[in-house]
Amino acid sequence: MTRLEDNATDRTMVLERVIRAPRAAVWGAWVNEETLPLWWGPEGFSCRTQRIDLRTGGEWLFDMIGPDGKVYPNHHLYTEIRPEAHIAYTLLWGENGPKHADARATFEDLGGATRVTLSMVFVTAEECRTAKGFGAEELGQQTLGKLEAMVAGG
Numbered sequence: 001m002t003r004l005e006d007n008a009t010d011r012t013m014v015l016e017r018v019i020r021a022p023r024a025a026v027w028g029a030w031v032n033e034e035t036l037p038l039w040w041g042p043e044g045f046s047c048r049t050q051r052i053d054l055r056t057g058g059e060w061l062f063d064m065i066g067p068d069g070k071v072y073p074n075h076h077l078y079t080e081i082r083p084e085a086h087i088a089y090t091l092l093w094g095e096n097g098p099k100h101a102d103a104r105a106t107f108e109d110l111g112g113a114t115r116v117t118l119s120m121v122f123v124t125a126e127e128c129r130t131a132k133g134f135g136a137e138e139l140g141q142q143t144l145g146k147l148e149a150m151v152a153g154g
Helices: 023-030 125-133 136-152
Strands: 012-019 046-052 059-065 071-082 086-093 099-109 114-122
Touching (some): 012 125, 023 099, 023 114, 023 136, 114 125, 114 136
Antiparallel strands (some): 012 114, 059 071, 071 086, 086 099, 099 114
């Protein structure tokens, strides 16, 4: 486990996917202000960005819009970005809203492919159970699948 997950196993969700594309391509799609909103979110969802500043100390203020038109306000605060290694951020419910979770995405070079690991530590164990209960793990895999489709054509 990473330091983010230590002592928080009942509040932690980890998603992993090997993407058939070089780490530089996967990283580039994640830290590009134009491409990130194109693949972020599960199948059928879109993003509407108000502000985006992809750097340590930066933020992404956006709405995820479901297939039914429902709007889900999001605010990511980037706490650490290390090129081609990892991105750490805090998730808030809407602009400066209550904290939802801390997250870390790591990018491991597999020689032409990239292992992406997304770890989320929720504020409470109940919030983690609720997220898992409505299918957040499958929805997260759909999101990583959209990233893979963008960078690997798959």
